[in-house]
Amino acid sequence: MIKPNGFVVRPLPSELLHVVRRTRRDAADRPVEATRADGGEPLRCCLRDAAPGEELLLFGYVPPVADGPYREIGPVFAHAAACPGPEPTDAYPAAWRGREQILRTYDRQGRIHGGRRHDGGDPEPVIAELLADPAVRQLHSRNVVYGCFMFAVERAEE
Known part of the structure; x- marks a missing residue:
């Protein structure tokens, strides 16, 4: 989503989410964990917190940085099924x-x-x-x- 203040906020790429949901494998080729939200889990697909009971996936993700010593894999939550992504907004x-x-x-x-x-x-x-x-x-x-x-x-x- 393009911001009028000169920057773009980038949630997890929808293409990557499609692959993770289809293959059930993460960035390290480990199985993803399917879970039901307790509520409050930060969803990196739509940039909001999960509501209690939502179906989620927990998996390892590689944030977008150049390959090198600072590149890492870390845990993220996303909806188990496709979602529309973040609501259009002109801010954080x-x-x-x-x-x-x-x-x-x-x-x-x-x-x-x-x-x-x-x-x-x-x-x-x-x-x-x-x-x-x-x-x-x-x-x-x-x-x-x-x-x-x-x-x-x-x-x-x-």
Whole structure:
């Protein structure tokens, strides 16, 4: 979804989700775990928290960075069945406003370039400031407690 503030928020790619749902295998070729939501699980397919009882998949995902020592596999939740993805919005995912996050930046070589902890209350100025550094290729929003990847952010022109 393209943002008027100059960046694009990228949830998990729909093509990747289609493959995971069809093959039931993750990025490390391990079986995915099917589970029923307790409620509150962050869904990386539609950028909101799961409601109790929703059918989910838990699987290993490789966030989009260049191949190298900072590339990792981490756990993510997504709907077990196809969903429409995030609702169109012109801002940070509305359902996650106010959620404390780590905004971690990466350069073109896939190395961590910096970042910031933020309270989620007004993330657009922080994101814009971090993306203003010409060495930054992309930014990842990450869960503060677990360190899990939430979504990627890139400049709109990339």
